[in-house]
Amino acid sequence: MEIGRNSRVVADNFNNTASLNERREPHRDPAMESDVSGYDVEKTEESGRSMSGVGSNSAAGTTNVDEDSVVSVRKQASTEANNSIKYRTCSWQKTAMLLFSEYICLAIMSFPYSYSVLGLVPGLIVTIVVALFVLYTSLIVWEFCMRHPEIRDICDLSQILYYGWTWVWYGTAAMFLLNNTFVQGLHVLTGAKYLNTMTDGAACTIGFSAIVAMISWMCSLPRTFNTLSILASFSALFTFVSVVLAAIFAGIEDHPKGYNTGGPWGKLYGEPDVLSITEKGTTFVSGMNAFLNISYTFIGQITLPSFIAEMKKPEDFRKALYAVTIAEIVLFCVVGGVIYGYTGTKYNTSPAFGSLGDEVYLKVSFSLMVPTMIFLGVLYASISARFIFFRIFEDTRHKGEHTLVGWASWAGILGVTWIVAFIIAEVLPFFSDLLSLMSSLFDSFFGFIFWGTAYMRMRQADHGPGWITKRELRGIAGFSLNVFIILIGLYMLTAGTYATLQSIIDNYHSGIVGGSFSCKSNAL
Numbered sequence: 001m002e003i004g005r006n007s008r009v010v011a012d013n014f015n016n017t018a019s020l021n022e023r024r025e026p027h028r029d030p031a032m033e034s035d036v037s038g039y040d041v042e043k044t045e046e047s048g049r050s051m052s053g054v055g056s057n058s059a060a061g062t063t064n065v066d067e068d069s070v071v072s073v074r075k076q077a078s079t080e081a082n083n084s085i086k087y088r089t090c091s092w093q094k095t096a097m098l099l100f101s102e103y104i105c106l107a108i109m110s111f112p113y114s115y116s117v118l119g120l121v122p123g124l125i126v127t128i129v130v131a132l133f134v135l136y137t138s139l140i141v142w143e144f145c146m147r148h149p150e151i152r153d154i155c156d157l158s159q160i161l162y163y164g165w166t167w168v169w170y171g172t173a174a175m176f177l178l179n180n181t182f183v184q185g186l187h188v189l190t191g192a193k194y195l196n197t198m199t200d201g202a203a204c205t206i207g208f209s210a211i212v213a214m215i216s217w218m219c220s221l222p223r224t225f226n227t228l229s230i231l232a233s234f235s236a237l238f239t240f241v242s243v244v245l246a247a248i249f250a251g252i253e254d255h256p257k258g259y260n261t262g263g264p265w266g267k268l269y270g271e272p273d274v275l276s277i278t279e280k281g282t283t284f285v286s287g288m289n290a291f292l293n294i295s296y297t298f299i300g301q302i303t304l305p306s307f308i309a310e311m312k313k314p315e316d317f318r319k320a321l322y323a324v325t326i327a328e329i330v331l332f333c334v335v336g337g338v339i340y341g342y343t344g345t346k347y348n349t350s351p352a353f354g355s356l357g358d359e360v361y362l363k364v365s366f367s368l369m370v371p372t373m374i375f376l377g378v379l380y381a382s383i384s385a386r387f388i389f390f391r392i393f394e395d396t397r398h399k400g401e402h403t404l405v406g407w408a409s410w411a412g413i414l415g416v417t418w419i420v421a422f423i424i425a426e427v428l429p430f431f432s433d434l435l436s437l438m439s440s441l442f443d444s445f446f447g448f449i450f451w452g453t454a455y456m457r458m459r460q461a462d463h464g465p466g467w468i469t470k471r472e473l474r475g476i477a478g479f480s481l482n483v484f485i486i487l488i489g490l491y492m493l494t495a496g497t498y499a500t501l502q503s504i505i506d507n508y509h510s511g512i513v514g515g516s517f518s519c520k521s522n523a524l
Contacts, residue, residue: 090225090226090229090307090310090311090312091311091312091313091316092311092313092316092317092319092320093320094225094226094229094232095225095229095307095308095311095317095320096319096320096323096324097229097232097233097236098225098228098229098232098307098379099300099307099320099321099324100232100233100236100324100327101231101232101233101235101236101239101372101375101376101379102300102303102376102379103297103298103300103324103328104236104239104240104327104328104331104372105239105297105372105376106187106190106239106351106369106372106373106376107293107296107297107435108239108243108297108331108332108335108336109243109246109335109339109350109351109352109353109369110293110294110296110297110350110351110352110435111123111127111293111294111297111332111335111336111339111340111352112336112339112340112343112348112350112352112355113290113293113348113349113350113352114126114290114291114293114294114336115290115336115337115340116275116340116344116345116348117278117282117286117287117289117290118278118282118287118290118291119275119276119277119278119279120274120275120276120337120340120341121276121277122277122278123290123294123336123337123340124333124337126291126294127294127329127332127333127336128329128333130294130295130298130299131298131325131328131329131332133448133485133488134298134299134300134301134325134447135321135322135325137301137447137448137451137452137485138301138304138321139318139321140451140454140455140458141157141301141304141305141308141451141454142304142308142314142317142318142321143458144157144161144454144458145157145304145305145308145309145314146314146315147458148160149314151305151308151309152305152306152309152387152390153176153305153306153309153383153386153387154172154176154301154302154303154305154306154446154450155169155172155173155176155387156169156305157305157450158171158172158450159172161450161453161454161457162453172445173387175441175442175445175446176302176384176387177384177387177388177417178441178442179302179438179441179442179446180302180380180381180383180384180417181380181384181417181420181421181424182421182424182434182437182438182442183376183377183380183438184216184377184380184381184417184418184420184421184424185420185421185422185423185424185425185428185434186377186425186434186435186438187212187216187373187374187376187377187421188209188212188213188216188377188418188421188422188424188425189209189425189428189429189434189522190351190373191208191209191211191212191215191216191373191374192205192208192209192212192425192522193522193523193524194366194367194369194370194373195208195211195212196208196521196522196523197353197362197363197366197523197524198363198366198367200521200523201521201523204519205429205518205519205520205521205522206426206517206518206519209422209425209426210422212373212374213418213419213421213422213425214418215374216374216377216378216381216418216421217381217414217415217418219231219374219375219378220378220381220382220385220414220418221410221411221414222382223382223386223410224310225306225307225310225382226310228375228378228379228382231371231375231378232375232379234371234375235371235372235375235376236372238368238369238370238371238372239368239369239371239372240331241368242365242366242368242369242372243331243335243365243369244335245361245364245365245368246335246339246352246353246356246361246365247334247335247338247339249356249358249361249362249364249365250338250339250342250343250352250355250356251338251342253342253356253357253358253361254357255272255357256272256342256343256344256347256355256356256357257347257349257354257355257356257357257362258347258357259347259357267346268346268347269346270346271344272342272343272344272345272346272347273344273345273346274340274341274344274345275345279345284495284499285499285502285503285506286503288436288495288496288499288500289433289436289499289500289503291496292435292436292439292440292443292492292496292499292500293350293435293436293439295439295443295447295492296435296436296438296439296443297332297435298328298447299439299443299446299447301446301447301450301451302442302446303379303380303383304317306383306386306387339352339355340352343355349524351524353365353366353369353524354524362524366524377421381414381417381418381421382414384413384417385410385413385414385417388413389409389410389413392409393406393409426516426517426518427516427517428504429516429518429522430503430504430507433500433503433504433507436496436499436500436503437497437500437501437504439492439496440492440493440496440497440499440500441493441497443492444489444490444492444493444496445489445493447489447492448485448486448488448489448492449485449486449489449490449493451482451485452482452483452484452485452486452489453482453486455478455482456479456482459471459475459478463475
């Protein structure tokens with residue numbers, strides 16, 4: 001791993017980001033003089049790249065891509081021309097498919113549960129607001145990456161963002177790997193839930209989890225996103241069909257699962273009740289978990305620098321982002337609202353497949369989710385393995401050629417991530433709470449805090465000290481909005497983590513699921 005190699009280039013990079021429309025002397029940022037780890041800045045200098053950045057008009061939606069950044073990307077791609085394994089190969093269409101597969105995922109089926117807690121109208125409002133915030137912050141990520149084409153992942157980005165402090169790189173790396181492995185664990189858990197549902201609990205849940213982890217490890221072996229984008233297309237398509245069918249089945253079946261059976265505490269009795277607003281007496285813990293479930297499904301900025309780093313033309317990234325955001329809002333609101341409308345509050349489960357009363361409907365719609373159960377965990381495993389692999393084998397033939405050492409190391413790194421994911425799935429066997437825990441611990445930083453800070457750093461580099469007042473109303477509005485974004489992240493980190501941990505404790509005490517490493521069936 002290369003740490004602390006001449007960060008002066010990075011300092012110049014960040015500060016030479018004046019608007020293309022307002023060329024001026026860059027304002028020097030002495031804090032950027034500290035060491036930067038995670039990438040070879042000297043090699044960037046040798047490639048002759050100029051550190052002009054993106055124009056400062058992004059707040060108005062008119063961001064211009066600096067030509068020097070584009071040229072630098074082309075030079076990076078040219079260095080791979082003779083390699084057997086090429087990384088900068090994704091078009092914006094293929095990147096869009098990767099984003100679709102990341103966002104159009106199993107977590108959609110937690111929306112009916114969230115709406116049952118928040119009420120339909122507040123739930124829909126929260127969905128749209130969170131989507132718009134994520135779109136805005138994702139554009140900030142893209143702008144930052146275009147200013148710094150040498151960025152390979154979120155860890156490189158975070159250290160540049162926070163003044164070159166080495167501990168930031170390591171802290172972000174730990175959160176990055178934990179987040180990705182938790183996502184893998186979620187999909188191991190869901191895979192075991194699927195196998196138990198299909199077989200009526202014919203085997204030990206631990207065994208089912210191990211089978212899913214092994215299959216996922218084998219599917220993780222391709223080493224480029226270009227290859228995975230093909231699988232992503234099928235994953236997104238099957239997920240779309242799965243959730244749309246689930247919504248249709250919820251509408252045409254006679255009644256939801258558990259209808260008038262009494263159920264635990266006599267809850268499952270009477271007609272499905274749909275709340276237009278939040279029910280009086282809803283606890284902070286349940287409300288916060290509902291919000292975190294929605295947030296988790298939208299927030300995926302942690303992967304964006306990795307995707308951008310493998311695009312042939314990263315300046316086209318916005319096209320993929322806009323397409324995915326529109327699809328998300330429509331699909332999440334329609335599917336979540338329709339399923340909740342027919343299953344109501346009392347009969348709702350997370351994921352919502354368990355609310356379907358007809359076993360055939362449940363198994364058909366749930367089965368179509370299998371490609372996503374496997375692929376999304378595979379995608380995050382690949383991102384983690386790429387992060388570690390690149391730092392071990394940078395500047396060696398094992399990175400760009402088919403070698404025994406390279407492939408054995410790649411497979412070994414993936415194997416470790418899937419073993420840890422298996423352990424997480426067994427220790428935290430709660431679908432909804434696991435979503436909430438990931439959202440509060442990691443999405444608070446990767447979805448909000450980082451990007452509010454990034455906006456301020458870029459605007460200060462563009463306009464210098466006093467940038468808020470220099471830009472007048474626009475500066476005040478941008479500053480206020482991004483302070484609010486940071487505060488949202490801090491609230492999720494503190495109050496959200498408390499609510500999630502309390503919910504996990506409550507679920508263990510209530511006996512909803514078995515203990516850790518339990519053979520008890522977790523079928524829907």
